[in-house]
Amino acid sequence: MPRPRSLNPIQIASAALAVIDQGGLSALTMRGVAKELNATAMCLYRYVADRDELEALVVEQALADVDTTAPVDGDWRERVAVLVRRMRVVIGCHPAVVPLLPVHRHRSPTVLRWTESLLAVLAEAGLDGTRRAVALRALLAYTVGAIQLEHLGPLSGGGTTAMAALSPAEFPHLAATAADARRVDPDAEFDGGLEILLRGLAT
Amino acid sequence: MPRPRSLNPIQIASAALAVIDQGGLSALTMRGVAKELNATAMCLYRYVADRDELEALVVEQALADVDTTAPVDGDWRERVAVLVRRMRVVIGCHPAVVPLLPVHRHRSPTVLRWTESLLAVLAEAGLDGTRRAVALRALLAYTVGAIQLEHLGPLSGGGTTAMAALSPAEFPHLAATAADARRVDPDAEFDGGLEILLRGLAT
């Protein structure tokens, strides 16, 4: 009986993701997303309760193309690494959503499926109960933290450069390490940290 | 010759921290902080360039009582753990600043001194060059990530509870692990993850 809807949540999520990809996090406004859809700001409230829910939609849309199926090749450590890297790669395509991840992570079906796959691998590795819960949180913490450091930490490079320029008298190790760090590419850095974690899990 | 200042950066930082501790991150506004100081919003701009700089001040103030001196007791792994735990405890006293940490971390002198101490311990452990840089980033990523998960993840507990209530048919491992996770206290969880990382660093 009623008038049919002219938008759907996927269109809204896509538009919002486009806005944020193009203009950064500060461009994500109700009015901005509405304009992208040739609609008005208030119209969006027929589909989302508030801005918070719009953010959750963006996060889910950004994560949607993470492959959450269980990897089959390699031992369990390699399979964990594959899952974690898949997540990182996809997030890397939408760096502006990084600040939204910690807040909306637990509402995303993709994150749930991904976590389920991760836990399955950990179970195969012989981890169960509390030890598995701790292992999961450690992997989650590292993943979230590393991705944030990568994208927010130095506003991509500036922070590390600034640290490398610190007085070697006051901060000898920091200045030296920052100089070293500039020569490590982000992939190697991420994988290196992940490997440390996986070595720790294996023993 | 000029009129003397009636405020100083420490007063502003303290007032801002008080505001955010009491009213949460959303209470941190120029007007709100000004009211706390019995001043006007515009007055603050004689001391900080913009809101961003005020946030940096809050972060530094919140972290100010982290003891960044090098621990002396225990082997290097224990000393790393002591430094990391000191940071976590202090941040735990100001949970509302957690979302500001990733953005302003690299501007904080306290973080610089803390990092310097951490690197010194890693150097004693025989790590140098690229390997030390990677180890540091891994520890940083875990620390930042774990603290965020702890304070933002589930709005403290609700998310884990929601996950425990998921359909065991669709998410068997997740539902079980979430149920287990509810019985792990936060300190043990954090220390457990940290220990995994340190074990990985030791080999």
Place this chain on the structure above:
DNA sequence: GTCGTAGGTGTACAACGTACTCCTACAGGG
């Protein structure tokens, strides 16, 4: 006392999220 400088205040504006009100396009019944 006088003066110049710099600190504090007041006003104002654009942009934000969103509550409320109205108009109107459409699916079903006659």
Place this chain on the structure above:
DNA sequence: CCCTGTAGGAGTACGTTGTACACCTACGAC
């Protein structure tokens, strides 16, 4: 075919935010 009830979309408006600008004023040096 028209008519009608319902729900979608638009418009307006309000309170709050950060902050630019102009003004006033309190104070140290002479």
